[in-house]
Amino acid sequence: MKRSHSPSPSTRAKVQHSSETSDASGGRRRNLSFDEVFYDELILVIFSHLSAEDLCTIQSTNKNWARLSQDNQLWKALYLAEHGRVRVRMMRSPMVPPVGQESRAVKPLPTRAQQVIERGVQEEAINWKVLFKLGENWRNGRCTLQTFELSPSTNVRTDVPEDSGPGLILMGDTIIHASIGSSPTIRFMTPGRKSHTIHATSCSVDVYGRITALALDQSIPCSHSRYIRLASFLSTGEFSIFSVDQHSLTASARVLAYLPSHRTERIAPIIQAAYYHPILLTLSTAFTLSIYDLSEHGKVKHTQTLSSFTSYPPTSITISPSHGTRGVLKVVLVSSVPVYPRHWSVGVTELLIKLGDDLGGILTPPALISTRTVRTHDLPLGWIDEEQFKIVQEQWGRKVEKVVDTQTDGKWVVLAPLSASSSSYRRNRPTAFSNALQQYRLTLPPTPSAGAPKLSFVRYLHGPESDVEKIWVADGRCVSLSVDGGIWVWDLEERPRGAKGSREPAWLEGAQVEIGDDASWKGRGSVVFDERRIATVRGGEVQLRRFDV
Template sequence: MSKRSLDDSSLPPSKRLHSESGAPAAVSLRTFDSALYEELILLIFANLEWHDLSAAQAVNKNWARLSLDRGLWKNQYLQVFGRTRLRGAKGFIGRTDGREIKRLPERAKATEDDFKDWRCMFRISWNWKRGRCTTQRVEGILTSESAPAHVLLTGGVTIVASQEASLCPEVHCLSSGGAPQQTLSCGSPRHRQPFHITALALDQSAPISGILQLAVFLSTGEFLIFAINQLNPSASTLKFTYVPLRPGTRTTPIIQAVYHHPLLISLSEAFTLSLYDLSSDTITHTQTLTAYTTFPPSSLVLSAQTPGNRYKLVLTYTVPIFPMHFSIGVTELIISGSSSPLGVTSTRTVRALDVPAGWIDQEKLHLMQEQWSRKLLSIQDTQSDGKWVILAPGAAPLPGAQSSIGTTTPYHVSGDSLSSLQLYRLFLPAASSVASPSPKLTFVRHLHHTADPVSSMAVADGRCVTLGKNGGIMVYDLESGTGAAVASPSPSKLDSVGTVVFDDRRIITARAGTLQVHCFDI
């Protein structure tokens, strides 16, 4: 906080200078500012709501200066949003846009909260709550309107790759800090036919010297590891290339992948899970797991556990329900490799629809009937952040059409089921002993969506963003169940599949050859 001017006319009477004769100087008219110490004014301001505190800035310069006190806005932020950081972070997020307050010298004793711009954080979070943002279109990146795109966010770097087939697919690294754009070539001298990028995975561990690692999976079964310089993307280099001995359903096509160095996990379309160990500057395939009763769409969440070289993978997927319906299931895999190659040491599975063991009383029967009413004929997408699980219904099959399980569908789902998402709470207690509680997947509520069917979703840190097939964007707070529209669907736009990602300040969508950035830091 800046200090007052040395002019004593603005000070309280007890702090003003006296004349040489000992008589006090002329006393000016007392006001709210001159009669009270700044500490008392701040104490009064601390009892105001955030909108009253914002209105106080327009009274005069002194009120504007006091109402910007970081302690006041910290209390407002914690009271309204209940956390000490912006929401939306997934894995490592390193900011390079200069929004944080610079640190004091090392000799100063201060906490991390002292370097945060709480008023800026409040404004950004409030914009998220209201769906208020600016929209910018990025030209020259996506050239095909029909091929979907992969998009990743990490701090000030945006990574974009099209799924369009080519002899040399490209990955574009865009920086918001003014650094030049970098294009990574993903060619393969072993194949002379066009191929495409099937998945991207960004290393979630903290970077060393600003270097991020990116895994790019190709439809040929190969994958590449790039080292990306976060401050200067043009200095990015290729580190590793993995070529499978026998390309098959294990390596092609890869539809999902997660990476936390040195562990890399890929999931193929045949639902085969592959584990790779990237330590010692080599790529070693350590384990393969296969499932025959689980299907895409799916999502992967990988996190590092302490102590030691231990990881937890949360796999969300679609489960068939006899004879023609689908529901959702979650499997937790504990991966360790302290004294041996990285591999799965334990697994646990929980499903949204399950028949309880033992005798079925009236209460269990009621729960089964309630669960059965939430089964779906088709699922468009499933996403999880390790705590919340969201299920998006898909387009209903036409009467008499064959379902994915192989049976004939005699009817279709009403339009109301497509306008709501199913929200589940995932409970995975620590498996410390035999008496530990079992995992649970509990239905919480329906999140009502617009009439625009969901094309893709992104979930992180208790927040969900959905992209509709006609371009509509919705933001949901999973804890409170509230939602806000960021962009309305356009009936004139083509009904197409798109991609949506977000961090704590932006939403980026790729759809119909258009890349758009929705920024809430305004």
């Protein structure tokens, strides 16, 4: 039996009177409460059978239940049962408990403490209750809306390249927006603070250029460093590197500028870029990929150029360290590929770039060590059997007349066709599936001997009623922005719907966040998101939706 709490001196008589009764022999017997009979650990075992709604309800019972119902391990079990461990592995940073709640945590059992030692402190630092609430808000589309007005000179223009990179970036709590109006500027907007503007004009005299792409340095997470590098590209072919001070945006400045000797298809205009210091990659409208080395301070070295005659915009690029190989970067480039006679699909190219080494004070330049390409439509050579013919027929049925956007996070690839209509789904299901977003699983073996890369179709993403204008894929989620302002969210990690072995294609219904009031708006927009927010550009304003409410 658990030792009872000592009553306070001011209420001793009242506590003794209410907690003691007479038994049959005339003696005194204690009336113990639920909290006094059981240890905290036993109460936690009982609470582990409750749902999230029940845990929130019992917090109003008393202070002890309110403390125990917020146990981190209870909410961890609920989160893993609802969302799975895959979502945890994709988190960029642990979610530290809010200030004031650290002391409310229940001391773990010896078995839990041993698990914490084995797994490290990072997993224990995650606030699973906040993470569970965040996941439910994403699933239900529950968020708050904040709007940032843009000046007329920074409004979106329609004469930009069709596959221009996102003019919108999330850097910690700051939103970075690149204007493509009459004055090329980069604006930093932080909720609750004044915005700051950096002029990204050309370094040449009497030369005008608009911003066509932005790239944030991925080598250092925004939460781990005060200074962040940002690359800005102009339509003239030149680019600049800015050092951004997250604590004092006014101290941000240009630290490097690249001025080409003349304008060529290799550099003008740049529509996509990826930056992992000291490697910078740029992709032009002529589908020419350039690799730059920024390892030497104040110098830009163009090391290699690659071209493709079978890949076309729209495109997307991701860059990250190669797992298992030190000093090697993996670049995944997704693009549109033609399908005979006049249709389109999607293809993926992987590039492995070895960083330069220091050999006795001599720096070797970075080098491209391997490339691999895989497509959704690959016809086998020679005679094919019945099973291969069935696969070819399914691939042929997924070709589209026009690709609006393609995005990847390194694991999933999403293709957005010209139209996605749920109304046509009710009338003609095959038509709706042919116009819905397509989700593919990208498999890249670590070495060529381990197998060939694969791009496997998973399902159709269904939901938007109007044309999809822009999509963004990150951390196992896909967010789309429609021309009517509608925002839809899909969790790509969920299991596909559709009975196994049935002829009905697998599909997934998205979660609707909002439909804009102005359905006649037809401007070019952008959408990006992170773990907690979605940022969009519509007309003359930037809209920020927060899910950590």
